[in-house]
Amino acid sequence: MGSLSNLNSYYWKYRRLFIPGLLCAIASSVFAIIVPGVVRQAVDVIPQMVTTYGGFADTPAAGSIRRTLGQSLAVSGGLVLLLSVLSGVFSFLMRQTVVVASRHIEFDLRNRLYEHIQTLSHAFYVRHSTGDLITRSTSDIEQVRRYIGPALMYSTRAIVTIVTAITAMFIISPRLTLYALVPMPFLALSVFFLARGVHRRSDAVQEQYSSLTSRVQETLSGIRVLKAYVREEDEQAAFDRESSEYRRRSLGLAFVEAAWHPVFVVIVGLSTIIVVWQGGRLVVGGTITLGNIAEYILYVALMTWPVAAFGYVISMVQRASASMARLQVIFDAKPEIADGDLTESGVTRVEGGIAFDRVRFRYEADRDPVLDDVTLSVGPGSTLGIVGRTGSGKSTLVEMIPRLLQPDEGRVLVDGRDVREIPLHVLREAIGYVSQDVFLFSDSIAGNIAFGRMDAPVEDIRRAAGEADLLESVESFPDGFETVVGERGITLSGGQKQRTAIARALVREPRILILDDALSAVDTATERRILSHLRTHFGKRTIVIVSHRISAVQDADHILVLDGGRVSEAGTHDELLAREGLYASLYRKQLLEEEFATLA
């Protein structure tokens, strides 16, 4: 429960909504609670009038008595209506303030959460899956919101209604009140247990539903294997088992849900019956009137929801507090890569010199290092090529330049300065980075390119697209640069995606351009065109090209060959060929490949 106290500042922030809202809640309950009294008066007045009316039957006064009664009943009826209109108006205002405030707080909380996760780095995202984070920012925040708004509103109304109604009932007959209220605590209790049961069981149902869904997903993804090994029947049986577990859990939930209505009917019905039974005895004894019975029946009806709300609110608070605790874990996570004590805010420019000084890195403490004793140095404006087999550490190496990863040992330097000394945004703004697995947003192509530089004018976007050899593809799309890509738009080919990502990096006009195997999905001719465009920048900006194709790196000023996390060869293309090592053999293989491609 303690975690919920973190929300107190929000109540204060929206006090202008909460205070009037709660006053409205009180007003609304008070007006509603007057109604039974009015009904009682009307009901009690009828027999008296009827008696009087009977006494004056067939006299001229009868007409006026009838009129008087008619008028007084009309006034009572009108009063009932008026009171419920007043109660309604306040209840409207209550929802418009308290519930609206809860949405404002939800808005604030979610912004805060998103802003926070933006600062968190790689290690955090390894621990928390995307689905997990989405659940936090949707359903957990929703649980907390319900605690903030509806729970507060319900409990305020409940307290006012119950206190007022019980007071009014006690004044009439303490004994009847006690009798009538006997079932009420059971209502609160059963609602609490039912609500808890429903929540738990519906969580269990949800869980089984996702397991059912992922089973289907897996079956369909692995359909080739299943068919090849004739596993269809067993898979069907396994699915049926999951499905029947789902049915079992759903029925478990249905069992509790089926109890809701009967519980209400029984408890409210019992209260009414007790009122008639014990009230009837009191009426016979002359202590109370028939009107009081009608009044009590209405009180009982009025109290049903507030009493039930108590049980409900407690279960809501429990859930909200569990959700808040989960959110707090995220809020408490500290960004691992951020500006710190080493940062020198005076640094505002990056020239583009890159150096690694005995860098060593491993993803997990008990694994072999991915980079081991890597040292390199290239000046601003030069081109660095990196080749090596899959898993040799190429990507890890370049990810250290923009500080997506940090070395365990050794230093990464830009312009001779440890990257930790350069303010993170200065460093990253100077870098255009194209990663191996291209990630584009569901936005237009222009929007995706401009992701690299928000204020990029159209000409710059076009130029970048041209340099990335994307122009022709874009112009073949129906909406050109405005064509939306991704889920709700067209699906780009792997090569088109890569070229879009390259344009996105180029439009930044970065001091350092990093292409991490960013040409793997384009054919050699396209690769050649893009490289020749990039060559116009040779000397002007630092370019780091990671590739498994020699053709992409052979013109670089400096080429590194990585093998098992270590630099196995280094030098220029000619130097490396002369060494007759890994590089030279890769190169020959590639020449043959080209020859074969031209084969008829």
Place this chain on the structure above:
Amino acid sequence: MSQDENDTRGFDGRLFRRILAHLVPYRRWVALAFATVLAAAYLGPLRPKLIQVAIDRDIASGDLESLGRMVMLLVVVLAGEAVLSFVNEYLTQWIGQSAIYDLRSRVHRHLLRQPLAFFDRTPIGRLITRATSDVESLSQVLSSGVITILGDLTKLIFIGWFMFSLDVTLALVTIAVMPVMLWATLWFKKKVEDAYRDTRRQVARLNSFLQEHVSGMRVVQMFSREREELRRFRGINDDHRQAHIRTIFYFALFWPAVDIIGSSAVGLVLWFGGLRAMDGAVSIGVLIAFLQYARQFFEPIRNLSDQFNVLQSGMAGAERIFTLLDRDEAIPEPASPVTLEAPRGEIEFRDVWFAYGSKPDGEPDWVLRGVSFRVEPGQSVAIVGATGAGKSTIIQLLLRFHDVGRGSILVDGVDLRDLRIADLRRRLGLVLQDVFLFSGSVEDNISLGNTDIPPDRVRDAARRIGAHAFIERLRDGYGQDVRERGVTLSHGQRQLLSFARALAYDPRILVLDEATSSVDTETEQVIQRALEQLLDGRTSIVIAHRLSTIQHADQILVMHRGEIRERGTHQELLAAGGLYRRLYELQYREQERAA
């Protein structure tokens, strides 16, 4: 759910009857549910009537004994109603869940039966939706849909009947409010539905923004776009908030409105009831009964309008499911299948032509053009060639994932089309390049959950393949969940698991698509040995990437653009100096040098 799928649909009688047909196996239970819902619908409105009698007869005359009896009767009626309504609600859910279980099973079975061409064409996400959420949307129709609607209707009728039998004038007065209530409810439903649609859209926007930005967080951070993306997020979050606030408005309006309309009924009952009492036409008990009926009356109306939405969304799901079920593309089994007695493992392709689709001019786009070859029992064949030469198509056809366009494929002299598919595939073992691991233990991934393969055989297969050692080193050994977070099997290890899988099934014929990706020399040696183990004594067709595999093959087929260009042994083909020789220099000599 994707954008092009509507989530509601108008009422359609034929579709509805087809949905209801799923209840036929449960008709007795449905009848029982009807009986309970009708009885409960009677007992609810009976109570105010009994209370009226208690007040007018027993309390008015001071007969406490009779009052006691009436109270007992009331308790019995109350208990009866509670029990009946519990039984009814649970029973309807049980019926719905059972019918849904059947349907889900049927959809799944249908999906499994479809040929691979179907899966190549249809996005998996859509199929998952069919088997899960579309089926789910029908569950409410099948359970509460029909029965609850009937229950609410009868309840309305009973309440009306009790009211009219007590006093016609007051009954008319109370019912007079009904059109207003009905109108308010329908108005609210419409508004809220619009508002909800907007809310759902905003929730979807929010979710997809989060989904995208959490997965692409590196890009956001890399391009230092945090500030701008936060600004966008706030915008979407704000739209989301506004949509909810609009919904709040309608709810804030609706609940008090219901109360006010109900109270006006109470007010009218007081006024008219009092005047009728003066004439001696109604008693106080009747008045009190009407005060209760005025409240009871509105509940069924609200429920009915809820059920309408349930029906609509169910209809949309049902239509999609039935469309899927109505189109069965499963490859038909032969009318009189040939059973192969002791399988020998002979394969023959006779002038096989195949196309996945057509060219724009309507001509088939041939991937295989007149491929013929023969593999004797126990022989191994290596297929080599560049990407797109048609190598994997040969495998697909042999497994009968697709049917040939022209020509025929024979196994042990029998045309594939004359065999039961299951019989054919049981004879074949398939190992694919991209190893697909199912979530679950290592053991299950080898046996694929086949109970005919005992744990011993799984371990034996793993041992012979050389996978036993690394499996034992996993935290939970053979019981290790392969998809658990943090457990990552290397590419080579996954390969070995798929070899062990094939070996455990011990097929006559082995079909293998060798992986191209390079592994370290140590693993390479393990895989090499494993392959030898696997191919030993079996007929095999291998799409080969390893020089050693090719060198050991009895026959090499060189594929180029859908045709077999060259065939022979390694030495013969090298000597011929054709396509194979170039290919060898390109792809395999390197391996030779490394070895």
